[in-house]
Each structure stands twice: as C-alpha cells, then as structure tokens.
C-alpha cells in the first residue's frame with residue numbers, strides 16, 4: 001500500500017502570521033490521523049518560520065501514527081531529533097532566503113559528513129531519509145552512506161505541470177520513475193513529495209516502487225474550502241485509483 005504522510009507545516013504558517021495560538025498544527029495532525037493519514041510530517045526549519053520546537057514536542061507526545069521530522073543536517077537539529085526520537089528523520093537542504101525547499105541534498109559531495117551525521121540518529125532507532133533529486137549519483141551515495149529511505153523531490157515535476165510545460169514535466173516524471181527503480185534496487189525505501197496536488201498526484205502514485213508520499217501545502221490550502229478531512233480523503237482516493 002502507498003502511504004500518505006500529511007505535512008502540517010503551513011497550518012503553523014497561518015498561526016505565525018498573527019502570533020496567536022491558532023490554528024494549532026497538533027489539532028490539524030490529529031484531524032489528519034482521524035481522516036486516514038498514515039503519518040505526519042513536520043519541517044522544523046532553522047529560521048522557525050512555521051513549525052516551532054514546542055510543536056515538535058507536542059506532536060512527538062500526542063501522535064499515534066509515525067512522525068517524520070524534516071530538518072537540516074545541523075548539530076542543533078540532531079540534538080532535537082535525539083531528544084524527541086521521531087519515527088523518521090528526513091534530512092533536507094535549507095537556505096534561509098528560499099521560499100520553499102528548492103532542491104535535494106548533495107549527498108555525493110557531502111557523503112563523509114552525512115555518514116557521520118546520521119550514525120547517532122540510526123543508533124537511536126530513527127529511520128533516516130534523505131530528500132534528494134532523482135540523479136543516480138545522489139541515490140547511489142544515499143545507499144552507500146546507510147540511509148534507510150530516500151524521498152524524491154517532486155517540485156520540478158509539479159512546477160512544470162503548473163506552467164503547462166508538458167514535455168519537461170513528462171521528462172521529469174520519467175526521471176523520477178527511473179530514480180525510484182534504481183533506489184529500490186539498492187535496497188532503499190522510496191518516498192516522494194513536494195508540491196503535489198490533486199492534479200499531479202496520479203502519475204507519481206502510479207510509480208510502483210514508491211512506498212510513501214508526503215503532501216502538505218496543497219492539502220492545507222484545499223482544507224480552507226472543503227475541510228482537512230475531506231481533502232485528505234480525496235487525495236487518498238486519487239492515490240488508490242492510480243495504483244489500480
């Protein structure tokens with residue numbers, strides 16, 4: 001079965017716009033669980049623009065489904081992950097000035113440091129995931145350093161779709177499918193996510209090697225109109241339909 005991880009970061013974006021306690025990302029996460037989410041994803045950015053340290057503490061305490069903590073590979077974040085022991089830790093590249101996560105980690109160029117970095121996380125029982133593009137060099141490097149999971153960045157595929165650049169979108173989709181095949185053949189669990197919507201999820205969900213999709217921004221946006229539960233249920237329905 002293809003799992004759906006619901007990313008609740010942008011509930012915190014709305015909360016932080018006013019500095020109120022609402023809307024509460026934990027409440028959204030519990031609603032997502034009730035609507036059938038298989039896991040909750042939260043990205044504790046270094047600049048704390050959405051999810052806060054307190055959110056992570058409360059999510060780690062209250063969730064029944066697995067928590068996937070996305071974070072930069074910094075000493076501060078490693079200490080936080082070791083304190084809260086989430087089910088999974090997904091390492092992502094971060095730039096302070098970016099609007100959203102622009103690309104994947106350069107695992108090939110940073111292999112020795114990342115191997116050392118993930119060792120204590122693995123020893124603490126976390127499933128370590130690396131957020132990367134579908135470049136075979138990055139996938140092979142992820143396998144070499146002992147990651148359990150790679151999450152393939154679907155942002156470019158989604159952007160090309162939105163811009164109507166269908167040749168580029170289809171080439172990107174083919175690259176993601178090829179990357180998923182390579183990663184699975186190397187023994188990695190394969191996830192995908194970033195920017196996915198009702199319109200773009202089908203062809204990604206149809207890639208047979210994928211075990212999990214992480215989807216946030218679109219679901220939170222859609223929930224303004226339909227409520228979070230129905231948005232998640234519709235995404236789940238489209239994922240299942242794509243799997244036949």
Ligand SMILES: CC(=O)[C@@H](O)[C@H](O)COP(=O)(O)O
Nearest residue numbers: 009043070092099100101194
């Ligand atoms: C790594 C990833 O794809 C998500 O965490 C996404 O980055 C959500 O957070 P931002 O929108 O702040 O990038």
Ligand SMILES: NCC(=O)COP(=O)(O)O
Nearest residue numbers: 007193194195214216217
């Ligand atoms: N890792 C991708 C993720 O968690 C969700 O990304 P998005 O759907 O918020 O763009």
